[in-house]
Amino acid sequence: MTSILDLLGRASELQKISDSPVLDTQRIICRIIGRDTSFLHTWPYAEITPNNLKNFESLFARRLMGEPIAYLTGEHGFWSLILQVNSHTLIPRPETELLVEIALTVSLGPHASVLDLGTGSGSIALALASERTNWSIVAVEKNTNALAIAKSNGFRLRLKNVDFLAGDWFSPLVARRFHLIISNPPYVAMGDESLNGDGVRFEPKEALVSGVDGLDSLRYIISQSPNFLHHGGWLLVEHGCDQGLEVRKLFLSRGYSEVSTHSDLNGRERVTLGCTRRSC
Ligand SMILES: C[S@@+](CC[C@H](N)C(=O)[O-])C[C@H]1O[C@@H](n2cnc3c(N)ncnc32)[C@H](O)[C@@H]1O
Secondary structure: OOEHHHHHHHHHHHOOOOOOHHHHHHHHHHHHHOOOHHHHHHOOOOEOOHHHHHHHHHHHHHHHOOOOHHHHHOEEEEOOEEEEOOOOOOOOOOOHHHHHHHHHHOOOOOOOEEEEEOOOOOHHHHHHHHHOOOOEEEEEEOOHHHHHHHHHHHHHOOOOOEEEEEOOOOOOOOOOOEEEEEEOOOOEOOOOHHHHOHHHHHOOHHHOEOOOOOOHHHHHHHHHHHHHEEEEEEEEEEOOOOOHHHHHHHHHHOOOEEEEEEEOOOOOEEEEEEEOOOOO
């Protein structure tokens, strides 16, 4: 007979690949038995059925190979939301919460229209929708499998003010203008070593890589956004911590004003914004 306690005892095997082996093991057990962590603490001697044991071994083996826990459990926390994720979606990063935080401080009307480019699991659009229920948000994604997850997240979280569209950046938007365009586009340079790191190698390359210097998507979004922004509208983008200077140059050469870059808690430049007129 195998109990919950026996499975929790396997956590030490994950020490080499995880900073949180106990938590990971708990999350896998919770996933396979369909209970929360408090059940594990309350019923440590509960018996694991043969079928659940088989499922545990399968997920545990994948975790040992370095697959991110979010892909094994199918969910990840972002902002105040629990989002479904899978191998078609990037796992939303804590630094992207800075993008959401700044978007909420930009002076937009109570009924602002917002465009999220490359929505992935829907993280940014849904976080904004949860905070600003009167905003109309459009979220575009090229990968239709990822878009299906984003839509499902919107439905499950009952956030009705997001319209999800499939397409290549601005292509699904005909004659539309927004008060804010926000994006966490792919910005890793082709061949960058980080692509082989930790869980990153399990994530979709199209969500991460953007040309030889990582700036192809940012160049395109920065150059095209003024055509889709109202006069005085804002563009807000996430970028790599070593791309701040280049991104500011792109904003300035395209004529944005009020260009500024914000750093994360570690002091690394992560988010740049600019406005489409002199004084915003
Ligand atoms: C870095 S991920 C960000 C995902 C999500 N916004 C987040 O922050 O978690 C970039 C996203 O852009 C999407 N993408 C890449 N190229 C695209 C394109 N040409 N048009 C629309 N979306 C694109 C990718 O599929 C991916 O979901």
